[in-house]
Amino acid sequence: MRGHLPNAARIIDGFHVVKHANEAVDKASKAEAGENPPLKRTKYLWPGNESNLTDPRPEVRRDPAKRRSKTARACGMRERLQDIHADSANRTEAEAGSKALRSWMMHSRPEPMKALAGQFRRHRQDILAYFDRPYTNAILEGLNSIIQHAKTRSRGFRNMDHSGTMIYLTCGELGLNTVTA
Template identity: 25%
Template sequence: MQSLTTTAHYQQLLGLPSTWMVENVDLSMTAMQVVIRLVYTGKNAICTECGETCSIYDQAPEQKWRHLDTMQFETIIIARLPRANCKEHGVKTVGAPWADRHSRFTLMFEGFVVQLLQHCSNTQAVSTLLGLSWHCVDDIMRRAVKRGMARRGDDSIEHLGIDEKSFRAGHQYVTIMNDLDGGRVLDVVETRTTKATVKLLTSLAAKQRKKVLSVSVDMWNPFAHAVRKKVPQADLVHDRYHISKYLNDAVDAVRRQESRALNTTGDKTLIGSKYAWLRNPENMSDKQRADFDQLMTCELQTGIAWSLKNMFRAFWVLTTRDAAEYFFQYWSDAVDRSKLKPIIKVKDMMVRHLEGILNFFRHRTTNAVSEGLNSKIQLIKASARGFHSFESYRTRILFYCGKLDMAI
């Protein structure tokens, strides 16, 4: 018979309700394990479906849960859960007050794992430290995210950002919705179609959607269609980060075309200069600036493309929509005069989406927050060395970027 002092000690440590008692505590020095056996002492049981008090039908087979270690000893709880005999729902196994349903870990242990994961984004490192499988840690993260998502309120969100992120090779993407003011990921869905984006927006409560003022998106039509369908009152805002990317890609396309043409005559001027054309002047070192100035004296088509790209940066610091509209027309004429097809192609796309670009001056929102979150997501992806399933990818994005209350 276990001493009263030991069982009472563990009874207090576990914080058990009055219907559960510590029956026995066994210490195994060889297995480095403490096993705590619990027994149900209640006269009735609560149906998990309706919450009614019922008679006890019988007890389920023994189950085990891992608890927080006692000193350096792994601690295991063993118990048989009662089964309630409900008149309406039949025989139902009662939940364990110390663990989530279908979990083989106590709530305290899961809370400890969540804290470790929040301080170490490497799941494998946490798995190794605690002697758990990757799948066990993944399940704990899923339950934590589910808890956090359930606790989210329906506070007003005025400015949304919707962006894509690569998932796997072969042009497989996920679509991410961010709260730009709160700096958090709201949810993630597979693919970047209109249907997927509608699903993403529908994850917000109807009254939240009605209060959205703007949605910052790339010039990708499925995003625009979904926004018009689910938040028609919100302004579409096409932000500077995506436009800068398109312009940089156009400059690089001009460079590649011109480099091939020069190579046929033995001119190597543009070889190895790719990143020089992608840098902004203020980010160049003294040597880089000197080398770049030398390139610009060569009167290259790439230099003209770079000048047009750099000229457009002034667009974003203008103070009024009217001034921006006038500047855009002036810049567009300069692009047309250059006759550089890659730049003209980007300009034509911007003309088609001009209203969304000019909406920047109404809300002054950008996807800068989304870009920052994307960088964090990229680190998570690199640390995990990729993901086999979308659900695991989504779980980690929300776990680390959702600002969720996942406490036990």
């Protein structure tokens, strides 16, 4: 493959980086909820950004007993990661911010965040490549979703060509009135 695309680079976009951070926050929340009574029944409080929470949820999240928790620190780390991806103008800024964030994660107590910092360190170049070339594969993932749905709808067709035709019709946004016999 490298012979055909010598300048190709692997890029990990912000969506997928934050997705892994959300999973780490969820693991930290689950691990701490059993041992910290004020955190019981707060599973859905931590995944969102504080600015997107509706009343009275921000006040619950700001409770001092909850703010000192490992889950709150993990949530703060995830929000800092989002800020790095939103505010960094170039690779240098993103690299400095992510290095400081990785240090914070490695010296923190939530184990899932330490594991995430190690994962970020291993894939550092691929994550930072996004700031050189801000491309995502969102279009491909969207098309794949449409194709998988078309394949599900075409179950029972006796001929694979008919499944292919269904995929072309669906992805091409063609109506059946444009198809001639």
